[in-house]
Amino acid sequence: EAQVTQNPRYLITVTGKKxxxxxxxxxxxxxxxxYRQDPGLGLRQIYYSMNVEVTDKGDVPEGxxxxxxxxxxxxxxxxxxxxxxxxxxxxxxxxxxxxxxxYFGPGTRLTVT
Amino acid sequence: GQQLNxxxxxxxxxxxxxxxxxxxxxxxxNTWLWYKQDPGEGPVLLIALYKAGELTSNGRLTAQFGITRxxxxxxxxxxxxxxxxxxxxxxxxxxxxxRFGAGTRLTVKP
Numbered sequence: 001e002a003q004v005t006q007n008p009r010y011l012i013t014v015t016g017k018k019x020x021x022x023x024x025x026x027x028x029x030x031x032x033x034x035y036r037q038d039p040g041l042g043l044r045q046i047y048y049s050m051n052v053e054v055t056d057k058g059d060v061p062e063g064x065x066x067x068x069x070x071x072x073x074x075x076x077x078x079x080x081x082x083x084x085x086x087x088x089x090x091x092x093x094x095x096x097x098x099x100x101x102x103y104f105g106p107g108t109r110l111t112v113t
Numbered sequence: 114g115q116q117l118n119x120x121x122x123x124x125x126x127x128x129x130x131x132x133x134x135x136x137x138x139x140x141x142x143n144t145w146l147w148y149k150q151d152p153g154e155g156p157v158l159l160i161a162l163y164k165a166g167e168l169t170s171n172g173r174l175t176a177q178f179g180i181t182r183x184x185x186x187x188x189x190x191x192x193x194x195x196x197x198x199x200x201x202x203x204x205x206x207x208x209x210x211x212r213f214g215a216g217t218r219l220t221v222k223p
């Protein structure tokens with residue numbers, strides 16, 4: 001089954017404690033991206049990757065890091081989480097950037113206290 | 114960055130009623146997409162629109178790409194309880210930059 005998986009689905013952590021949210025897709029997609037979803041703001045792109053070892057900033061990259069060492073994986077790293085990063089995070093993948101259908105993961109709800 | 118203005122923010126309707134929501138922007142978009150997000154899930158693509166003026170249907174859903182390329186609407190006819198969720202518009206700017214609306218939360222009363 002074609003899918004995008006994220007782990008963990010729920011995470012509660014404290015300010016400053018480094019964390020990683022994993023994302024994996026099994027569709028051999030080149031393009032992957034991370035979004036955060038906040039009430040009234042919709043989906044905002046954090047980072048995206050056009051291919052292995054190619055990453056770029058989206059609209060709201062501050063406080064986040066990503067890496068793309070393999071085509072299927074695109075982890076999101078918060079080196080020093082802060083309460084304003086409490087949000088619902090989605091990973092997505094598609095064949096290419098833009099018009100191709102993006103497949104979204106199930107989401108990771110992060111709470112930073 | 115440029116965001117899309119999506120309205121209404123929320124809707125409460127009776128089962129069987131028709132629904133209409135729309136997105137507007139001051140920018141011209143290459144493509145318009147409509148997604149639905151079920152509770153606890155990620156968004157799923159409903160309809161993709163590629164040409165100005167295009168009208169496309171998917172079952173009870175109909176969407177149109179505005180002639181000016183700056184707006185789009187989504188209609189749902191004869192709503193049913195499983196239509197509940199958040200509907201997002203998304204636009205692809207000509208530089209392959211995707212933008213999302215803030216979403217319309219739909220509640221359907223049986």
